[in-house]
Amino acid sequence: MLLVLADEHKEHLGFLNxxxxxxxxxxxxxxxxxxxxxxxxxxYQSAAQKLSVASETVQHGVEGLMFLLTEAARYMISEIDFxxxxxxxxxxxxxxxxxxxxxxxxxxxxxxxxxxMSMDLPHYHNLEWRLxxxxxxxxxxxxxTPRLMMKLHTQDSGEKDVQVLQTDPVNLLHMTRVLEGAxxxxxxxxxxxxxxxxx
Amino acid sequence: MELSAExxxxxxxxGDSAQxxxxxFNFLLKAACNTLLHGRQRDRGVLDDxxxxxxxxxxxxxxxASLTTLFLEAAKHxxxxxxxxxxxxxxxxxPDRIEAFNNVYMSxxxxxxxxxxxxxxxxxxxxxxxxxxxxxxxxxHLDHVNEPTYLVTLKTEEPGSSQLKDVQFACTVEQLQDMVxxxxxxxxxxxxASQS
Numbered sequence: 001m002l003l004v005l006a007d008e009h010k011e012h013l014g015f016l017n018x019x020x021x022x023x024x025x026x027x028x029x030x031x032x033x034x035x036x037x038x039x040x041x042x043x044y045q046s047a048a049q050k051l052s053v054a055s056e057t058v059q060h061g062v063e064g065l066m067f068l069l070t071e072a073a074r075y076m077i078s079e080i081d082f083x084x085x086x087x088x089x090x091x092x093x094x095x096x097x098x099x100x101x102x103x104x105x106x107x108x109x110x111x112x113x114x115x116x117m118s119m120d121l122p123h124y125h126n127l128e129w130r131l132x133x134x135x136x137x138x139x140x141x142x143x144x145t146p147r148l149m150m151k152l153h154t155q156d157s158g159e160k161d162v163q164v165l166q167t168d169p170v171n172l173l174h175m176t177r178v179l180e181g182a183x184x185x186x187x188x189x190x191x192x193x194x195x196x197x198x199x
Numbered sequence: 200m201e202l203s204a205e206x207x208x209x210x211x212x213x214g215d216s217a218q219x220x221x222x223x224f225n226f227l228l229k230a231a232c233n234t235l236l237h238g239r240q241r242d243r244g245v246l247d248d249x250x251x252x253x254x255x256x257x258x259x260x261x262x263x264a265s266l267t268t269l270f271l272e273a274a275k276h277x278x279x280x281x282x283x284x285x286x287x288x289x290x291x292x293x294p295d296r297i298e299a300f301n302n303v304y305m306s307x308x309x310x311x312x313x314x315x316x317x318x319x320x321x322x323x324x325x326x327x328x329x330x331x332x333x334x335x336x337x338x339x340h341l342d343h344v345n346e347p348t349y350l351v352t353l354k355t356e357e358p359g360s361s362q363l364k365d366v367q368f369a370c371t372v373e374q375l376q377d378m379v380x381x382x383x384x385x386x387x388x389x390x391x392a393s394q395s
Binding site for chain 2: 182
């Protein structure tokens with residue numbers, strides 16, 4: 001799959017053709033910093049002064065690089081497709097191989113950052129349990145009621161939550177059996193076919 | 200098992216055939232037990248029934264309350280018919296009525312105890328589990344995520360509420376394996392404990 005770059009995006013990246021490869025290298029570093037921890041406008045200004053261009057041009061250059069990297073990482077563009085995608089920009093070979101190297105070096109990290117930004121559901125984190133027998137209560141003395149106490153830890157976008165639950169032997173066996181069935185479903189031909197065909 | 204003076208007095212009134220006729224006694228026994236097991240009948244009051252119309256309402260009230268208390272206390276302490284018999288003998292109840300009480304009590308004891316065991320406090324009790332398997336393909340930031348995800352819903356019951364509540368969470372295959380592994384451990388421990 002090739003990336004289709006918008007004209008405006010091409011225009012912003014075109015500035016990289018006018019400066020040294022070393023400067024582009026620095027731009028790449030700034031773009032990666034942007035992806036990791038957000039923009040830093042001060043850097044744009046000092047870079048713009050050094051290169052005696054408008055700070056907007058620098059900003060567009062860095063943001064253009066950043067967008068190129070995140071889009072490529074988002075679609076998991078292959079090495080060859082990445083090279084072909086940036087072919088339309090008319091960059092020198094040095095510049096192209098610099099960008100390719102930048103992409104390949106940082107692809108995993110960018111995907112990790114993007115996956116952290118993705119929508120998250122409260123998800124399972126841990127389950128603690130203990131086995132108890134209730135021997136008496138205010139309403140009923142002389143009882144022998146087995147009980148499994150459970151502490152379910154869940155996480156939602158880094159926020160932890162704990163719920164205390166209980167169950168009895170019959171429901172514990174039922175619950176275990178139903179969830180084992182759920183796991184077994186993953187190995188069914190139907191599921192395997194879907195997993196194989198969605199690439 | 201200790202009963203308050205008021206309840207003991209009620210039981211004595213209960214044995215007095217001048218106050219409570221045989222048919223009224225039998226009706227009250229069943230009504231007290233049914234009220235405990237199934238809750239109050241909303242359409243009409245227990246004490247408005249024609250079979251008890253000849254008795255004094257205030258006596259009926261005390262007798263009904265005493266019988267209810269005796270059922271509950273006896274079930275709570277797991278008393279058998281010998282215990283209840285001697286208690287009722289102390290209240291000067293006739294052997295016929297004692298037998299009638301014991302019949303109703305013994306045939307409903309287990310049900311009464313199950314009502315008692317579910318009364319009181321407790322954590323949400325898991326009674327069922329629902330699951331759904333999704334294949335997570337992409338989101339607004341990322342393509343090719345391609346990860347199976349389970350959505351698990353635990354159905355729980357809480358004391359004092361007739362409605363089931365949901366506890367919902369997502370998990371990956373590995374996380375579900377972890378959870379099922381732990382539940383299996385718990386099942387094994389439970390089995391071992393029940394054999395020893």
